Amino acid sequence: MIELAAANSNVTRLRRLGQRRAAREAEGAIVVEAVKAIAEALRARRVESIFVRGGNHPTAESVEALLGPVDPAIPIYVLDPKTFDGAASTVTPQAAMAVVSWRPATVAEIAFDQGPVIVLDGVADPGNVGTIVRVADAAGAGAVFAGPRNADVTAPKVVRSAAGSLLRVPVVTSLTTEAAIAELQAQSVRCIGAVARGGVAYDAFDWSLPVALVLGSEAHGIDDAIGATLDGEVFVDMVPGAESLNVAVACAVLAFEIRRQRARGSAA
Amino acid sequence: MIELAAANSNVTRLRRLGQRRAAREAEGAIVVEAVKAIAEALRARRVESIFVRGGNHPTAESVEALLGPVDPAIPIYVLDPKTFDGAASTVTPQAAMAVVSWRPATVAEIAFDQGPVIVLDGVADPGNVGTIVRVADAAGAGAVFAGPRNADVTAPKVVRSAAGSLLRVPVVTSLTTEAAIAELQAQSVRCIGAVARGGVAYDAFDWSLPVALVLGSEAHGIDDAIGATLDGEVFVDMVPGAESLNVAVACAVLAFEIRRQRARGSAA
Numbered sequence: 001m002i003e004l005a006a007a008n009s010n011v012t013r014l015r016r017l018g019q020r021r022a023a024r025e026a027e028g029a030i031v032v033e034a035v036k037a038i039a040e041a042l043r044a045r046r047v048e049s050i051f052v053r054g055g056n057h058p059t060a061e062s063v064e065a066l067l068g069p070v071d072p073a074i075p076i077y078v079l080d081p082k083t084f085d086g087a088a089s090t091v092t093p094q095a096a097m098a099v100v101s102w103r104p105a106t107v108a109e110i111a112f113d114q115g116p117v118i119v120l121d122g123v124a125d126p127g128n129v130g131t132i133v134r135v136a137d138a139a140g141a142g143a144v145f146a147g148p149r150n151a152d153v154t155a156p157k158v159v160r161s162a163a164g165s166l167l168r169v170p171v172v173t174s175l176t177t178e179a180a181i182a183e184l185q186a187q188s189v190r191c192i193g194a195v196a197r198g199g200v201a202y203d204a205f206d207w208s209l210p211v212a213l214v215l216g217s218e219a220h221g222i223d224d225a226i227g228a229t230l231d232g233e234v235f236v237d238m239v240p241g242a243e244s245l246n247v248a249v250a251c252a253v254l255a256f257e258i259r260r261q262r263a264r265g266s267a268a
Numbered sequence: 269m270i271e272l273a274a275a276n277s278n279v280t281r282l283r284r285l286g287q288r289r290a291a292r293e294a295e296g297a298i299v300v301e302a303v304k305a306i307a308e309a310l311r312a313r314r315v316e317s318i319f320v321r322g323g324n325h326p327t328a329e330s331v332e333a334l335l336g337p338v339d340p341a342i343p344i345y346v347l348d349p350k351t352f353d354g355a356a357s358t359v360t361p362q363a364a365m366a367v368v369s370w371r372p373a374t375v376a377e378i379a380f381d382q383g384p385v386i387v388l389d390g391v392a393d394p395g396n397v398g399t400i401v402r403v404a405d406a407a408g409a410g411a412v413f414a415g416p417r418n419a420d421v422t423a424p425k426v427v428r429s430a431a432g433s434l435l436r437v438p439v440v441t442s443l444t445t446e447a448a449i450a451e452l453q454a455q456s457v458r459c460i461g462a463v464a465r466g467g468v469a470y471d472a473f474d475w476s477l478p479v480a481l482v483l484g485s486e487a488h489g490i491d492d493a494i495g496a497t498l499d500g501e502v503f504v505d506m507v508p509g510a511e512s513l514n515v516a517v518a519c520a521v522l523a524f525e526i527r528r529q530r531a532r533g534s535a536a
Contacts, residue, residue: 115507127395131514140507163511203528236524237531239383239408243431245520246399252517253524256504260471260525263505 002060006051006077014051015087017099024154030102030166032159033088038098039068040164048099050076053084066095089156102154105143105170112189112210115140116258119184119191121177121226122217123247126151130161131248132215137165139255145172145180145212177214177226184212190231193222194254196244199233207258215247270328274319274345282319282355285367292422298370298434300427301356306366307336308432316367318344321352334363357424370422373411373438380457380478383408384526387452387459389445389494390485391515394419398429399516400483405433407523413440413448413480445482445494452480458499461490462522464512467501475526483515 006014016023018031029048032038041047050070052058058078064070085093110117118141123129129151136144146153153162153171175183181191192205193214214230216222227233236245236253245253274282284291286299297316300306309315318338320326326346332338353361378385386409391397397419404412414421421430421439443451449459461467461482482498484490495501504513504521513521 131517134511134514135517138504138506138510138513140510165511168510203532236406237527238406242406242408242436243402243433245406246402249399249403249517249520252513252520256521256525257528259505264471 002058002063002076003078006079010049010075010077011079011083011087014097014099018087018089018156021152021154024102028101028103029099030154030159031089031156032098032100033090033094033156034160034163035066035094035096037159037164038096038100041098041100041167042068042070044167045071046100046102046167047074048101050074051084051087051097052076052078053081053093053095054078055081063096090160100167102166104153104173107172107175107183109170110143110172112142112184112187115142116207116255117142117145117184117189117212118251118255119145119177119180119212119214120147120150121214121222122149122220123215124151125218126155126157127161128218128246128248129153130158132251133158133162133169133171134165135248135252135255136169139252139259141169141255143170143172145175145177147173147176147180149177177223178229181212181214181226181229185231191229193227193230193233194250195233195235196221197235199235202234202236202254203257205232205234207261211258213251213254215251218247270326270331270344270346272322272346274347278317278343278345279347279351279355282365282367286355286357286424289420289422292370296369296371297367298422298427299357299424300366300368301358301362301424302428302431303334303362303364305427305432306364306368309366309368309435310336310338312435313339314368314370314435315342316369318342319352319355319365320344320346321349321361321363322346323349331364358428368435370434372421372441375440375443375451377438378411378440380410380452380455383410384475384523385410385413385452385457385480386519386523387413387445387448387480387482388415388418389482389490390417390488391483392419393486394423394425395429396486396514396516397421398426400519401426401430401437401439402433403516403520403523404437407520407527409437409523411438411440413443413445415441415444415448417445445491446497449480449482449494449497453499459497461495461498461501462518463501463503464489465503467503470502470504470522470525473500473502475529479526481519481522483519486515
C-alpha cells in the first residue's frame with residue numbers, strides 16, 4: 001500500500017518516535033533511517049510503516065528497488081521532501097525512514113552460556129553505545145545491559161551507529177548497573193571490569209566460563225562503588241604514554257579476545 | 269603573555285587553520301580544541317598560540333589551572349565568547365583552543381621493525397580516521413598512511429577523535445595507497461589486507477615479521493586493483509549474519525592481536 005501523502009497522524013507519530021524516548025518506550029518502536037538497516041528490518045518482519053522522501057514520484061516498484069520486497073500489508077507513505085527532512089535526525093537524510101518495532105529485552109530472554117554479556121556503566125556518547133551494540137552483534141555477545149545512566153539505546157544516533165545490530169542483540173535497559181551485576185552474579189555469571197590499569201592482562205585471563213564485561217564511562221571509567229562488587233578486572237595492554245582506548249574500541253578488543261579464546265580453547 | 273583581545277590577524281589565522289586544509293598544510297599547523305589535548309601539546313612543546321574563551325576575565329593563572337604550565341613565550345589571546353564560538357568547529361566548544369604545529373611524516377622517519385603500519389584506502393569518515401590514529405597510538409603502530417582518498421587527518425573532527433594521538437603517531441599523507449604499498453614492499457614490509465571474507469583467520473596469521481595492515485573504505489572495502497598488489501589477506505571471525513565491523517573497530521582488533529602475538533611470541 002503506497003499513499004502519496006501521509007495523514008498528519010502518521011507524520012506526527014514518526015516525529016514523536018524520533019524525538020521522544022518516552023514515546024519509543026510506550027509504543028515499543030524506534031525510527032530507522034538507514035536504507036540498509038530498513039531492508040534488514042523488513043527481512044526480520046519488524047517494520048510497521050515506511051516513509052519515503054518524495055520528489056521523484058516514488059512507486060511501489062521504486063521503493064522495492066531501494067529496500068527489497070515489502071509485505072503489501074506494510075503502509076508506505078510518501079512525504080514531500082521538506083516534511084521528510086524535517087522529521088529526519090540528520091541534515092543529509094537517506095531516501096527512506098521506517099518505524100520498526102523494538103522492545104528492550106528481559107533477563108529471562110538472555111543466553112548466558114554463549115558469548116559474553118556487555119554491561120555499560122555510564123557510557124554517555126550515543127555513537128559509542130551504538131558501536132558497542134554492533135560489536136556485541138559481531139562478536140556474538142549474549143546481550144548488552146544499558147541502564148538509565150547510559151545514552152538511550154533507542155536514540156536516533158545510537159540506532160544509526162548500531163546499524164542493523166539493534167534488531168539482533170537483546171538490550172536490557174531497565175536495570176541499573178548495580179541491579180544488573182547482582183542479577184548476573186545470581187545467575188553465576190562472573191562480572192569482569194575493563195580498567196585502564198591494574199587487574200589481569202586481558203589475554204592472560206581465562207574467559208572459558210560465563211562472563212559479563214563491565215565497561216565504564218568515557219571520562220571516569222567504572223564507578224568506584226560498582227568496582228567493589230566486581231569479580232575481577234582486566235586491562236588491555238597499551239603502549240606506555242598512549243592515549244587511552246575509546247570505550248567501544250576497548251569493548252571490541254576484549255569481546256574478540258573472548259571469542260578467539262573460546263574458539264581456540266585456551267588463554268594466551 | 270596574555271592579551272585581552274587578539275589582534276584581527278590572529279583570529280583570522282585561527283579561523284583559516286580551522287577551515288582550510290590548504291592553510292594547515294602550507295603553515296604546518298592544526299587547531300586543537302580539547303583542553304586535555306592542548307595540555308599534552310604544551311608538554312610536547314608543540315603549541316604556537318592559545319585562544320581562551322573570555323567572559324570570566326581569564327588570567328595567566330586561570331589559564332594554567334586549565335591547561336597546566338604555559339611557556340611565557342607562548343601568546344595567550346582572550347576572545348570574546350561570540351568570536352571564540354564562531355571560530356570553533358563544534359556547537360559546544362571547550363574553554364580553549366590552540367594552534368599546534370603539526371606536519372605529515374615522511375617514509376624515512378618511520379620504524380618498520382616495531383608495531384605494524386596502518387594503511388588507509390578510502391576511509392572517508394573523519395571520526396573513523398581519528399579513532400584509527402588513536403588505536404595506532406595505543407597499539408604501538410609505527411605509522412598511519414592516510415593518503416588523498418581518505419578523510420583529511422588535520423580536519424577538526426579527526427583531530428578531536430584522535431585526542432592527543434596525532435602528536436605521537438607519524439602520519440604520512442602524501443602517498444596514494446598504491447604508492448604507499450609499493451614503498452612499503454620495497455622496504456620488505458608485507459602488506460596485508462583486512463577483508464570481510466576470504467583470507468586467513470586473523471589470529472591464525474603469523475604476525476612476527478614487519479607488516480602493514482591495509483584497511484578499505486567503510487562502504488566498499490579495499491579497492492580491487494589495490495587488493496591485487498597485497499601480500500595476503502586476513503579476516504576477523506564474526507558471528508554468521510552479523511553486521512560487519514566498523515573499520516576503526518576492525519583496525520583495533522587486528523592491531524591488538526598483532527601486539528598480543530608479538531608479546532606472547534606466537535600465533536593462536
